[in-house]
Amino acid sequence: MSDIPNIIMLTVILLSFFILGSSRLGACIQAVALQGAILALLPVFMHGMTTHSIILGLGAFLLKGLAIPWLLLRAIKQVKIKREIEPRIGYVPCLILGALATGCAFIFGDQLPLAGEHVHSLVIPASMATLAMGFLLLITRLKAITQVIGYLILENGIFLFGILLAEAMPLMVETGVLLDMLVAIFVMGIVMNHINREFSSINTEKLCLLRE
Amino acid sequence: MILYAIILVPIIGAFIAAIFPNERLRPWIVPFTAIPHLALVLYALANRPPAVAHGMLGLDALGALILFVVSVLFLANSIYTIGYLTCHESWGNRTFIVCLLSFLSAMSMATVARHLGLLWVAVEATTLVSAPLIYYNHSRFSIEATWKYLLLCSVGIALAMLGILFVGYAGLMGNGVADISMDSLLSTASTCSKPWLRAGFVFLLVGFGTKMGLAPLHTWKPDAYGEAPGMVGGLLAGGLTSVAFLAILRAVQIMGAAGEQMLCRQALMGLGVTSLLVAAIFVIQQRDIKRMLAYSSVEHMGILAIGVSVGGLATYGAMFHVLNNAFTKGALFLSAGNIHRFYGSKHRCEILGSMGSLPFSAGCFLIGYLAITGSPPFAPFLSEFSIFRGIFDGGHYLLGGAFIILLAIIFIGMGSTVLPVTLGPSYEEHKEASTQYFRETTLTIVSPILLLVVVLFLGIYLPAPLKNMFMQAAALVEVGR
Numbered sequence: 244m245s246d247i248p249n250i251i252m253l254t255v256i257l258l259s260f261f262i263l264g265s266s267r268l269g270a271c272i273q274a275v276a277l278q279g280a281i282l283a284l285l286p287v288f289m290h291g292m293t294t295h296s297i298i299l300g301l302g303a304f305l306l307k308g309l310a311i312p313w314l315l316l317r318a319i320k321q322v323k324i325k326r327e328i329e330p331r332i333g334y335v336p337c338l339i340l341g342a343l344a345t346g347c348a349f350i351f352g353d354q355l356p357l358a359g360e361h362v363h364s365l366v367i368p369a370s371m372a373t374l375a376m377g378f379l380l381l382i383t384r385l386k387a388i389t390q391v392i393g394y395l396i397l398e399n400g401i402f403l404f405g406i407l408l409a410e411a412m413p414l415m416v417e418t419g420v421l422l423d424m425l426v427a428i429f430v431m432g433i434v435m436n437h438i439n440r441e442f443s444s445i446n447t448e449k450l451c452l453l454r455e
Numbered sequence: 456m457i458l459y460a461i462i463l464v465p466i467i468g469a470f471i472a473a474i475f476p477n478e479r480l481r482p483w484i485v486p487f488t489a490i491p492h493l494a495l496v497l498y499a500l501a502n503r504p505p506a507v508a509h510g511m512l513g514l515d516a517l518g519a520l521i522l523f524v525v526s527v528l529f530l531a532n533s534i535y536t537i538g539y540l541t542c543h544e545s546w547g548n549r550t551f552i553v554c555l556l557s558f559l560s561a562m563s564m565a566t567v568a569r570h571l572g573l574l575w576v577a578v579e580a581t582t583l584v585s586a587p588l589i590y591y592n593h594s595r596f597s598i599e600a601t602w603k604y605l606l607l608c609s610v611g612i613a614l615a616m617l618g619i620l621f622v623g624y625a626g627l628m629g630n631g632v633a634d635i636s637m638d639s640l641l642s643t644a645s646t647c648s649k650p651w652l653r654a655g656f657v658f659l660l661v662g663f664g665t666k667m668g669l670a671p672l673h674t675w676k677p678d679a680y681g682e683a684p685g686m687v688g689g690l691l692a693g694g695l696t697s698v699a700f701l702a703i704l705r706a707v708q709i710m711g712a713a714g715e716q717m718l719c720r721q722a723l724m725g726l727g728v729t730s731l732l733v734a735a736i737f738v739i740q741q742r743d744i745k746r747m748l749a750y751s752s753v754e755h756m757g758i759l760a761i762g763v764s765v766g767g768l769a770t771y772g773a774m775f776h777v778l779n780n781a782f783t784k785g786a787l788f789l790s791a792g793n794i795h796r797f798y799g800s801k802h803r804c805e806i807l808g809s810m811g812s813l814p815f816s817a818g819c820f821l822i823g824y825l826a827i828t829g830s831p832p833f834a835p836f837l838s839e840f841s842i843f844r845g846i847f848d849g850g851h852y853l854l855g856g857a858f859i860i861l862l863a864i865i866f867i868g869m870g871s872t873v874l875p876v877t878l879g880p881s882y883e884e885h886k887e888a889s890t891q892y893f894r895e896t897t898l899t900i901v902s903p904i905l906l907l908v909v910v911l912f913l914g915i916y917l918p919a920p921l922k923n924m925f926m927q928a929a930a931l932v933e934v935g936r
Contacts, residue, residue: 356650358628374617381610387602394609401617411623411633412572413511419576420616426583427609434586434605437598450599453678455737 248288251281252369255403256345259376259396263341264334266326268388272315275395279307282399285406296409299417303402306421311395311428318432319388322439332383344375366407373400387435387445391428398424457504458512458567461495461522464488465560472552481552482540485533488556489526492563496526500924506569510638513569516927517708520774521701522566523924524781525694527909529559531782531902532686535789538898539686542796550587557584558690565698571619571635571705575612578666578702581695582608588690589683600675600682607675608666615662615702621655622709624648637705641934644712652713659706660722667699669726669760670733673753677737680749681801685792688745692752692788693781700759700777704932707763711934716766723764724854730757731861739868742803744791744820747872748784751827754865755780761858762842763932769845770932774925776838779910783827783835786906790819793900794876796893803872808881815895817877819903824873826910828866834913 258278262271283304286296319325330337345368352368361367377400380393405412412420435445442449468488475481499514500523506513514522536555540548561584565577582605590601619635626640627633628648634640644652665672680688703723710719734754741747755776762773793816794809795801809817826833829840839862846855913921 356628356648358624381606390606394606394613397610397613401613401620404617404620408620408623408627408633408635411626411635413509413570415511416570416572416576419573420579423576423579423583427579427605430583430586431605431609434590434598434602437590437593438602441595441598447602450602452596453599453603453681455677 248285249365251285251288252365252403254278254281255399256369256372259373260338260341262392262396263376263379264338266334268319268325268386269316271389271392272312272319275315275392275399276308276312278396278399279311280304280309282402283308285403286409289406290409295414298414299409302418302421306425307395307399307402310425314425314428314432315388315391318435321436322388322445324386324388324445329385330383330389331385337379337383340379341376344379345372348372348375361407366403370400370403373397373403375400385446385448387431387438387447390447391431391435394431395428456507457495457499457502458507458514461492461499461567462512462560462564464492464495465556465563469553469556469560472556473549475549478544478548479541481548482537485536485552485555486530489530489533489559492559493526493530496522506638510636511570511573512567513638514567515569515931516924517701517704517931518566518568520777520924520928521697522563524697524778525559525562525566528690528693528781528785528906531785531906532690532789535686535792535899535902538896539684539792539796541898542893546591546593551591554584554587555687558588562694562698566701569637571622571637571640574702574705575616575619578615578663578698579609579612581698582612582666585687585691585695588687589679591684591687592682594682597682600678603675604679611662611665611672613662614658614665618655618658618660618662618706621651621658622647622706625651625655637708640709641712644709645714647713649713649715652710652715653718656706656710656715656718657722660703660726663699663702663706664726667696667703667756668753669756670730670753673730673733673756676753677746677749680752680788681743681745685788685790685795688748688792689785689788692748692784696752696756697777697781700756703760704763707932708934711932720764720766723760727757727760727764728854728857730754730760731858731865735861735864735868738865739871741868741872744801744803744806744872744876745788745795747869748787748791751787751865751869752780752784754861755784755827758839758842761854762845765842765845765849765851765854766933767845767848769842769849771925771929772838772841772843772845774928774932775841776835778921778925779833779835779838779913780827782906782910783823783833786819786903786910787823787827789899789903789906790816790823793893793895793903794820803876807875807879808877810877811881813895815900815904819900819907821873821877822907823903824869826907828869829862832911832914834910834917837914837917 290296348371349368377397561580568574623633623635625647629646668676738750762769798806
């Protein structure tokens with residue numbers, strides 16, 4: 244087993260940290276695009292050059308690396324914003340929480356009953372750390388766009404776990420999953436645009452009209 | 456073949472709607488898609504087509520029940536849709552109708568999916584195509600509701616995906632095969648790795664439970680149902696929740712086959728009782744009739760969860776209740792939609808005494824309220840009574856007591872809103888102001904009336920084929936007990 248998959252997974256975690264600590268939305272989107280693009284390499288490295296893994300990798304690259312970031316960049320251009328203003332929890336505490344979550348993911352990953360070939364693999368801790376950081380973004384950020392980025396990181400974490408089971412998912416289903424994600428981001432982009440038009444901002448704090 | 460047709464007919468309808476030039480006639484495409492869809496579903500129910508697409512699509516008793524419910528409910532809603540869309544002709548209805556028909560297709564696909572991955576794809580697709588439906592009114596309120604719905608359900612469904620992967624990993628650990636088609640999982644579940652299977656079930660329950668709206672995962676529900684147009688609310692509360700319930704039942708089936716029923720029972724019972732509690736708290740003094748219906752929906756999801764968790768007769772009751780809840784909720788949302796349209800408000804204090812101006816809609820709303828709260832002779836009484844008997848047969852006396860007290864609280868709580876709204880003294884000035892804007896027409900009242908007639912009829916006489924369908928569906932859920 245070569246080291247390339249491990250380097251990829253470490254990069255994925257580092258990119259999540261970068262997004263957690265960055266206030267510039269453009270950079271966040273580029274980072275999530277890069278994260279998606281390098282994740283797309285993993286199926287080929289882990290399962291060899293089979294048709295399945297090549298198509299899966301190519302599809303993931305096109306969607307996660309190109310199409311979705313393009314939609315998001317277009318969305319922030321339309322609503323003319325560059326920065327996250329004040330997250331609910333500051334950037335440094337956020338990074339510390341992220342680090343804690345990553346540590347826990349690695350410790351927890353060691354305790355899990357795993358199939359022999361996965362025991363020392365980074366896949367499961369890396370996927371859980373990515374998941375946790377996606378959640379952290381979803382919870383702590385106020386801008387609709389950063390919440391979408393959080394959702395994407397969450398999805399990337401799940402995708403990472405899914406690579407272990409690439410054979411279980413027929414290609415048709417994988418394609419459906421990826422397409423669903425693309426449409427989700429597309430619809431979220433439209434809704435964001437409407438939020439901006441209606442409230443002159445995409446701070447989700449303003450979405451508080453409906454309550455008991 | 457027929458299974459493909461059930462998924463494709465609504466998609467073809469959506470394509471026709473997308474290229475159809477006439478705004479005024481376009482709504483008619485919806486019932487003319489719904490009728491062949493129902494015909495195909497009935498044909499499929501009678502003939503039970505074999506599985507196709509390498510076993511990924513197939514119709515078992517559970518899927519058949521939900522498919523039938525969704526198809527009938529959609530037909531009823533489609534007639535109402537024509538009357539509804541003529542009110543706002545200037546708004547344009549192309550996107551709305553395309554999404555509505557795609558919604559039917561996605562729900563149908565979820566009911567015939569025999570592969571967890573495909574099921575996930577279909578359920579996620581329902582979220583995406585129903586978001587524009589909730590946003591139909593284009594107000595500040597509806598955009599907020601849409602955003603919450605979209606984000607919460609997408610994240611929830613993402614967790615369900617993780618659950619599916621865990622189940623797959625359980626297979627890989629246990630017997631070296633990571634196959635997540637239902638047939639393979641059901642036959643090999645007992646050899647799967649138990650810790651991963653349990654973790655997978657919890658994630659599936661949380662993920663699809665969000666979609667179904669079990670408390671405490673229901674927070675998007677009052678907002679989305681409150682702001683969506685009447686028939687969309689009905690389709691979400693009757694159709695989509697049933698589909699999400701089906702997804703949870705798939706997980707229960709797998710756990711049952713693996714001999715892990717205890718966890719399912721406890722988890723479902725916990726969520727069910729919480730749902731009843733939350734509904735009982737928020738339904739009292741609810742000022743908004745559609746939000747009230749949303750909390751009633753949370754209540755009924757809780758009843759379904761409790762029914763399945765108790766097992767035995769209660770599972771049969773839960774299967775029956777899926778149908779009753781869908782049809783009654785459909786009628787309630789459609790009549791509430793009429794009242795909302797007429798007064799331009801859904802707040803209790805502004806719509807008092809609607810019986811005078813809208814005799815049919817208010818009448819349906821009142822009767823629907825009696826039916827949904829489990830008054831005899833309507834069918835929900837029978838299904839809730841079966842669940843109740845199941846609870847006592849199983850020896851859960853404490854649960855039974857809590858169940859009946861909470862149902863009584865919800866009955867009184869809803870009554871304190873529904874009775875003044877329908878029968879209370881009315882404001883005369885409303886009459887002149889709003890009659891030009893909206894009138895009851897045959898198209899907008901025939902659907903709720905028909906749905907209620909069905910619910911009343913089933914309460915008096917339950918035809919044998921339907922009863923068999925519920926029994927077979929319950930037997931599938933009960934595997935391994």
